[in-house]
Amino acid sequence: MIIFMINKLIRKIEKNKAPIVIGLDPMLSYIPEQVKEKAFREKGENLLGAAEAIWQFNKAIIDATYDLIPAVKPQIAMYEQFGIEGLIAFKKTVEYCKEKDLVVIGDIKRGDIGSTSEAYATGHLGKVTIGGKSFYGFDEDFVTVNPYLGSDGIVPFINVCKEEKKGLFILVKTSNPSSGEFQDQLVGERPLYELVGEKVASWGEMHLGDSYSYIGAVVGATYPEMGKALRKIMPKNYILVPGYGAQGGKAEDLAPYFNKDGLGAIVSSSRGIIAAYKQAQYEKFGPTAYADASRQAVIDMREDIMGALTRK
């Protein structure tokens, strides 16, 4: 029997004692020279070679960390910038992570009017029907979506999730510095992001897995006070928390994003993990052992976060 991905995600978080997700957002500048040189030699110093370098870089990091983590979050923009070749690397990455039994959160931040959202949902979570047969496009387990267009942009995603037993993380309060420009605007006495949070909570209540909803939210680690308020508003929604590490979010700030059951949130780190070998702390690994540096960074991140949760 196929179980809801949210249940699988929670089981894996509990088993690994790791409410963390690695953001697979490779920039060419993160990739060690020897990986790029090999890829360029084999495929050419062009889009194909760059995509090969990204894929080889990802593969080594996944191989070195998959037993420690429940999930990965590839950021599609980092692949899309290399056009078709980049998106082929994205697809290969998604497939490989699924082979390793990782839950894959496609960080795609799509969102459009009804029929168009339906097409995005089909392409990333569902299947398209051609001549009576079904075909998956990118086939992630979860995707992130943008709420600016309202319910009729979100519901097509929810419908596909229900059908496929997959899930969403809807942007509520993002981690970037100017997220407040529109998200924090007061509507009556409350900020817009709380209104969006309430909507996410109501969608969540209607779409439950075993203990949590398969409709989750994105709330940046860089705004812990807002995280606390949103945790209350959305008790049954899993919260995907970007912004830990390189963007400035600290482990102590993360406790309010979790529920008393120790669940309810999953913290994402990208650069801090995949480019760990470039940090002073992991310099000793050097660029050739970059994947080992990533493994150590995962162990340290897990300890940092689990420590902060225990002290809560």
Next chain:
Amino acid sequence: MIIFMINKLIRKIEKNKAPIVIGLDPMLSYIPEQVKEKAFREKGENLLGAAEAIWQFNKAIIDATYDLIPAVKPQIAMYEQFGIEGLIAFKKTVEYCKEKDLVVIGDIKRGDIGSTSEAYATGHLGKVTIGGKSFYGFDEDFVTVNPYLGSDGIVPFINVCKEEKKGLFILVKTSNPSSGEFQDQLVGERPLYELVGEKVASWGEMHLGDSYSYIGAVVGATYPEMGKALRKIMPKNYILVPGYGAQGGKAEDLAPYFNKDGLGAIVSSSRGIIAAYKQAQYEKFGPTAYADASRQAVIDMREDIMGALTRK
């Protein structure tokens, strides 16, 4: 000398007396059987065959209409639902339209935090540098973007536009029924979409082509009163107006979206043009002459809109 795409767009609108853009949003159900059968026979009844059908369908419509119109707006979701193969059809469509000297508005509605928006902007409007050489990913002329993440999600797009002399249409008020859920929320005494509109106006003033800014806005045809208010708030921003025709927007409602110079807006129609042969009005063309039906629908749309503007 390369001119700003907004100047090219305006020149073409004036030359063709057609402030209209065809939305190339092909659904398999729009494509006549003979086109699908041929594509499936040649490429298989699978994602590749579906993508081939879409491409052949688009190509015939472009060939039949390119001399009448200034621009096309392919909706990437409709391609993305067929995975990599669909996106290859998107890229071929973009390239072919550019060969025909059409301005291409990629309806991608992307938007993310700074570095990620930069990657999207690079992939769709700019070029990526690999080993000292530059490569374009999808290379549209304009793209649509989502403002929910605020300035630092938009500015990377603007920077690439400035460099490449391209442009944006930022979502302000969308055409869908539930667009009001968040966009219409009152901030103080004014709806959120007006705040977004003001922001778009201020970005626009700083980034001008000859007579209009290369930073435009999306305002749905289905909300003419709001279109009128937003026209005043954003005098120098071109407004992309979806929702005409199949979504319910009428030509008489469109006058307020235009300035007194007869410019300032471009009206989009998708289904009404590309699936014209399925409408009672164009039934006489039949499915084999579907591209001729599209041509007639463009002529009628132009007349409908220019008539309403003249009566204004």
